[in-house]
Every structure is written in structure tokens, then in C-alpha cells.
Amino acid sequence: IQQTLDLILKSAVKALGGIAGVVAVWSDVDNCFRCSAAYGINNKTKINIHSLLSELSTDTANCSESFALLAKIRYNLITEKSDRGEEFQPIIALPLKIGGKSIGLIYVLRSRTAPEFSSVDQPVLQAFAEQAAIALQNASMVHMLAEEKRRVESILENSADGIMSIDSDCHIIGFNAAMEKITGYSREEVLGRTCDSVLKISGYDGKNLCSKHCPMKQEEAAGPVFERKGLIVSKNGKRVFVSMIYSIVRSTENKPVNAVVNVHDISKSVEMENFRETLLSMLGHELQTPLAIIKGYTGTLSRPEGKWDQETIKQGLQAIEDESDRLSRVMDEILLASRISGGALKIEKEPVQLPFLVRKVVRRQKKYTEIHTFEVVFPDKFPTIKASPRLIEQVLSNLIENAVKYSPEGGRVTVSGINI
Numbered sequence: 001i002q003q004t005l006d007l008i009l010k011s012a013v014k015a016l017g018g019i020a021g022v023v024a025v026w027s028d029v030d031n032c033f034r035c036s037a038a039y040g041i042n043n044k045t046k047i048n049i050h051s052l053l054s055e056l057s058t059d060t061a062n063c064s065e066s067f068a069l070l071a072k073i074r075y076n077l078i079t080e081k082s083d084r085g086e087e088f089q090p091i092i093a094l095p096l097k098i099g100g101k102s103i104g105l106i107y108v109l110r111s112r113t114a115p116e117f118s119s120v121d122q123p124v125l126q127a128f129a130e131q132a133a134i135a136l137q138n139a140s141m142v143h144m145l146a147e148e149k150r151r152v153e154s155i156l157e158n159s160a161d162g163i164m165s166i167d168s169d170c171h172i173i174g175f176n177a178a179m180e181k182i183t184g185y186s187r188e189e190v191l192g193r194t195c196d197s198v199l200k201i202s203g204y205d206g207k208n209l210c211s212k213h214c215p216m217k218q219e220e221a222a223g224p225v226f227e228r229k230g231l232i233v234s235k236n237g238k239r240v241f242v243s244m245i246y247s248i249v250r251s252t253e254n255k256p257v258n259a260v261v262n263v264h265d266i267s268k269s270v271e272m273e274n275f276r277e278t279l280l281s282m283l284g285h286e287l288q289t290p291l292a293i294i295k296g297y298t299g300t301l302s303r304p305e306g307k308w309d310q311e312t313i314k315q316g317l318q319a320i321e322d323e324s325d326r327l328s329r330v331m332d333e334i335l336l337a338s339r340i341s342g343g344a345l346k347i348e349k350e351p352v353q354l355p356f357l358v359r360k361v362v363r364r365q366k367k368y369t370e371i372h373t374f375e376v377v378f379p380d381k382f383p384t385i386k387a388s389p390r391l392i393e394q395v396l397s398n399l400i401e402n403a404v405k406y407s408p409e410g411g412r413v414t415v416s417g418i419n420i
Contacts, residue, residue, distance in 0.1 A: 017114065021039045092121055092122065094125050161178055162264070164176070166261065168255070170195050173258070201244070242267075283330070293319060298320065322364070349388055354385055361396045364397075377415070379419055
């Protein structure tokens, strides 16, 4: 822009028979005109002209007569000599306008001995003023576009989600920091490569999604936005569940030109969904047995024709109590799992005798099987540990119950501890 303004100003000065000229641009920051280009003026005169420009408002600049009047009043500020030693005298000034708005000012000075400017000179300067105004507007637009480009690039680069841009052939042309974190690949490693060769996108069933289901290859689908969910493989081989939203730019012939792909890591969501399904499956299994036992004993003991002795009633009530405790433990485990997933679990540790807890769990488990034997082996003076008694008991219960569950033909279940 500086070279353009210098050329326009130099041409205007020569066309009007002048010896010097200035282009001033309005500064919203300083709220005054600032000299943007000067020709044929020494540094001392340029300082004086700055002083003159600082007194101008945009309304004054829009009127060449007002400016000429001000120049005459402040004549001493511009009665300097040009680079060639000539004194300035006549002045002609015109505003630089875009859409009726004044954005600057151009004026030309002749030597003291030259004739004053006439109305014939004004259209000539007006032509140069229009060129200067267009140049300034173009420079402003380029600056705004560059700033907008930097702003958008900053937003994309600092986005929490991975953002990748690809061309019509699915070559990667953009890769932000979040994508580097998700995939383990650096930007330099992936630019120019196809997204399939980098991400290896597949469905949850393991089938490749790029060969047949790539949105960039589905010409019959005219929509600009597509979502795909699947798996990608990171650089270190880790599988990552992702949701990929393609925003596709198409040509007038409905051909994909490029696309911005928003990649969101949904691994935690998928894990929670799998956990929920596992939990529901576990509930169906864990609740069914104690509920059936409770219902069976309750129905049996409450039969009006039944004449039960005290020992039978005591055993039945004991079984109901044990199964109720078992249900309570299941519910505790559900609440515990919920607190763990929500990050709200607080562990309060205290001294725990591990052999005592093991024997307690084994006594309880013996009631549910007749084909298993149990052995508890701990060395003498086994040390006390610091832990949450409730949580350790749940861990032991799960371990021993699984040992029984996955040995349906019976056998020995041994629980042992060692000193390290």
C-alpha cells in the first residue's frame, strides 16, 4: 500500500505541475489525520504539516475551501522549502472518499512563483484522489481479511475438539493441536496424506468406513453436513472412539471441493454406555437369585396350612435376612459405581485386619453353595493394613463370588495372603 500511495501521489504532483504533496489518512485511534505518504517535502516541513493536519476534522477535510482557508491562516507552518529548495505557496486539497465517507485527504503544493490552482486542476486531482481512496480501501480490506483469517485460525487451533480439513481427494490440509493430541501424530507428519491412511477409520464392528461410507465420495448426498461415529487408531496403536462431523463445501456441480471435519473424542461416553449395559445385565443376574429366595421363603412360611416348628421358621427368617443383606450389598455396589463414575468417591482409611474380613466373606458365601469348599490361608502375625473396610469387603466378596460362579462343577476356593 505504501508503494501504491507513493506512486499515486508522485503522479498527481507531476500532473498538476506541483513540487510536493501529501496523502493523509484519518486515524480512529488518534482521532485526527496522519501523514501516510509525502513527496518532495523535507522532514522539518513534514513535522509542520503534521501539526496542521492535527487541527483538521473530517468535516473540514470534506471541504477543500475550508482547508485552503486554514492553510492560509497557518501559512507560516507550510512556507518551507521543498527538497529542491523551492518555497511552497498555492495549495489544492481534496478528500479521499469511499461511499460518501471521508477516509483521508490528498493535497498538492506548487512553488511560490507558480500560478494558483484553478477549477481545471480539481478534476485532475479528483482522479488521483479516487485511485488513492480505492488503494486505501483495498488495503483496509486485505488487513481485515488477514485479521479475520488469524482469528479463525486461532479459534480452530485452540479448539478443544479436533479439527481437520481435507481436500476433494481426502488429503489432509489442516490439523489442529487437539487432533495432534487425539491421534498422537504431529501436523508435519500428516499434511498431504489421506485421512484414511492416518486415522484408519472403522465402525464399531471393525469394518472400514472410508471405502464405502466416506461423505466426500457420496455424490448423491447433497447435504453439507454429515456425522460419522467410529474408531480411529492413534499413532501408538490406541483405539479411540470418535464422532466426526463433516462440513462439506461443494461446487456448483455438487462436487465436494473440501471439508472441515470436527473430531470429538467420545471414548468416555462409549465406556459409560458399556458400563451402563454391563450394570443392567449384572443387576438382572444379581437381583434375581436373592429375590427368588426371599419370595420362596416368605411364600412358604406364610402358607396358612403350614405348621412349622420354631427351628424351620428360624432358618427361613435367617435366609430372608441374609438375602436382604445381599440385596443391600448389591445396591451399595451400584451406588459406589455411580460415585466412582461421577468422581465423587471419598475413601476414608482405617486399620483393617484382612484375615478377619476374608473369613467373614467366606462364611457368608458358604451359604450359597454346597459343592465348593473354602480354604483361608494367612501367615501368623499378618500385618494390619490401612484401607476402607467397606470397600475392601466388597472387593473380596466380588473375587470370591466370581471364583464360585466360574467353577460351576465345584471344587476348592483358596484365599491366601503373604507378607512382602
